[in-house]
Amino acid sequence: xxxVTQTPSHQVTQMGQEVILRCVPISNHLxxxxxxxxxxxKVEFLVSFYxxxxxxxxxxxxxxxxxxxxxxxxxxxxxxxxxxxxxAMYFCASSSSGIxxxxxxxxxxxxxxxxx
Amino acid sequence: DAKTTQPNSMESNEEEPVHLPCNHxxxxxxxxxxxxxxxxxxxxxxxxxxxxxxxxxxxASLAIAEDRKSSTLILHRATLRDAAVYYCILRPNRDDKxxxxxxTRLHILP
Numbered sequence: 001x002x003x004v005t006q007t008p009s010h011q012v013t014q015m016g017q018e019v020i021l022r023c024v025p026i027s028n029h030l031x032x033x034x035x036x037x038x039x040x041x042k043v044e045f046l047v048s049f050y051x052x053x054x055x056x057x058x059x060x061x062x063x064x065x066x067x068x069x070x071x072x073x074x075x076x077x078x079x080x081x082x083x084x085x086x087x088a089m090y091f092c093a094s095s096s097s098g099i100x101x102x103x104x105x106x107x108x109x110x111x112x113x114x115x116x
Numbered sequence: 117d118a119k120t121t122q123p124n125s126m127e128s129n130e131e132e133p134v135h136l137p138c139n140h141x142x143x144x145x146x147x148x149x150x151x152x153x154x155x156x157x158x159x160x161x162x163x164x165x166x167x168x169x170x171x172x173x174x175x176a177s178l179a180i181a182e183d184r185k186s187s188t189l190i191l192h193r194a195t196l197r198d199a200a201v202y203y204c205i206l207r208p209n210r211d212d213k214x215x216x217x218x219x220t221r222l223h224i225l226p
Contacts, residue, residue, distance in 0.1 A: 033212075091160070093159075095212065
């Protein structure tokens with residue numbers, strides 16, 4: 001069964017450093033998402049991406065964050081200058097239709113980001 | 117917020133059916149009812165969804181009240197692997213982001 005993959009599984013970085021989290025969505029999917037989950041808290045939407053553009057972003061997704069689809073398979077989340085409060089699990093998801101409603105999103109296993 | 121109300125936690129015995137309730141009294145006519153679950157240290161996983169009629173798939177069944185103000189996820193025979201947080205989520209058409217609530221933490225007793 002096709003699945004979303006994410007690398008690395010765990011990233012440790014110093015405050016102020018840039019990090020890039022990588023995702024390979026399901027191959028025929030066109031809609032891509034990033035979510036995050038701070039330890040013990042809810043899963044929170046960050047951004048949706050379609051046709052090489054951001055479709056929607058939450059207030060969490062400020063100027064320090066960016067997303068890119070650099071080639072036909074990868075989807076990346078960059079945090080330009082990490083802060084302690086960026087420590088969280090980051091989940092990538094993809095879907096085929098992006099219409100909400102009956103659409104299903106498939107999530108990756110996550111990258112645990114630890115900012116020291 | 118997710119506009120759904122779920123119990124914080126539930127317990128069930130292994131190999132018995134589990135009924136996970138969800139209230140969504142402000143549901144609108146075009147909202148789909150989705151259930152996802154999150155196993156320990158994993159990403160959310162789709163379980164099932166429906167609009168008005170009851171639905172069955174290989175993982176679970178979804179029973180939707182006639183007025184659609186509540187629904188129940190049914191795991192027919194719980195295993196230890198079903199221990200997870202279960203999220204009941206309303207998804208309107210043309211809004212593709214998922215808004216997660218706190219969900220119900222399901223404990224399975226051997």
